[in-house]
Amino acid sequence: MGDSAAKTFFPTPPLLAEVPRDRWPGHVAAIMDGNGRWAKQRGLPRIEGHRQGAKTVRRIVEESARLGLRQLTLYAFSHENWSRPKEEVAQLMSLYENYLIDERPTLMKDNIHFRNIGRRDGLPESVLREIDQSERASAANTGLTLCLAVNYGGRQEIVDAARRLAVEAAAGKLDPAAIDEDRFAAALYTAGLSDPDLLLRTAAEMRVSNFLLWQISYAEIYVTETLWPDFAEADLHRAIADFARRQRRFGGLENT
Numbered sequence: 001m002g003d004s005a006a007k008t009f010f011p012t013p014p015l016l017a018e019v020p021r022d023r024w025p026g027h028v029a030a031i032m033d034g035n036g037r038w039a040k041q042r043g044l045p046r047i048e049g050h051r052q053g054a055k056t057v058r059r060i061v062e063e064s065a066r067l068g069l070r071q072l073t074l075y076a077f078s079h080e081n082w083s084r085p086k087e088e089v090a091q092l093m094s095l096y097e098n099y100l101i102d103e104r105p106t107l108m109k110d111n112i113h114f115r116n117i118g119r120r121d122g123l124p125e126s127v128l129r130e131i132d133q134s135e136r137a138s139a140a141n142t143g144l145t146l147c148l149a150v151n152y153g154g155r156q157e158i159v160d161a162a163r164r165l166a167v168e169a170a171a172g173k174l175d176p177a178a179i180d181e182d183r184f185a186a187a188l189y190t191a192g193l194s195d196p197d198l199l200l201r202t203a204a205e206m207r208v209s210n211f212l213l214w215q216i217s218y219a220e221i222y223v224t225e226t227l228w229p230d231f232a233e234a235d236l237h238r239a240i241a242d243f244a245r246r247q248r249r250f251g252g253l254e255n256t
């Protein structure tokens with residue numbers, strides 16, 4: 001294999017060598033947890049864990065694009081995370097802003113389509129500006145969809161959707177009888193996006209913490225003890241290989 005070919009040729013990672021491509025998840029969603037514990041283990045301030053976590057985001061986004069996944073959704077800041085100390089919240093916001101600026105060239109190079117989900121209300125102007133800029137710049141990209149959940153809460157999303165539909169109905173523009181699952185899903189922040197096939201959570205916590213409550217109804221759940229800052233490409237491959245072994249039944253019976 002010559003140098004130029006090596007640039008475009010991406011060998012199947014060893015952990016995925018035996019896994020048929022049609023068994024891979026199309027959409028992977030991740031609850032990125034354990035940044036604080038990672039820092040604490042090292043006697044560092046929590047922000048250092050978040051900084052290291054941002055590096056993991058870069059690696060996992062690039063790897064997901066390389067693997068040809070359809071979508072990667074990352075839980076970056078929850079509605080409930082506002083209850084953290086002001087200083088940590090401010091540091092996280094500035095980390096998002098810098099991430100969005102720094103990663104924009106990668107989005108374009110790797111043909112990644114960027115989407116943000118969550119409430120805009122409450123986010124600093126500077127973060128909103130960079131979100132809008134990344135969404136605009138990458139709108140025509142056709143590769144991986146990277147969806148970042150910032151100021152996101154699953155319950156809040158459902159309430160917002162219900163309110164939108166109620167407003168339309170009250171204005172006589174929507175017949176309440178026409179509200180079905182598809183119509184409701186189209187009123188969520190994730191309108192037009194697929195539901196996650198695989199939901200992974202790092203740092204061993206066995207809960208969903210208000211993430212994508214509607215969308216994960218049939219997601220396969222994978223929890224690892226690995227802390228998010230330590231989560232490596234091989235951990236993603238391991239999760240995908242594990243997913244590929246699952247029998248999804250969607251309420252039916254095996255092989256039907």
Ligand code: IPE
Nearest residue numbers: 032033034035036037076077
């Ligand atoms: C996840 O790491 C990042 C965010 C929630 C922003 P944590 O900050 O929750 O890390 P732990 O749970 O304290 O280890």
Ligand code: IPE
Nearest residue numbers: 031032033075076077078209
């Ligand atoms: C979930 O992690 C939110 C994000 C990863 C952004 P948390 O650390 O906030 O969740 P809890 O508090 O342990 O449930």
Ligand code: MG
Nearest residue numbers: 033034035036
């Ligand atoms: Mg946590």
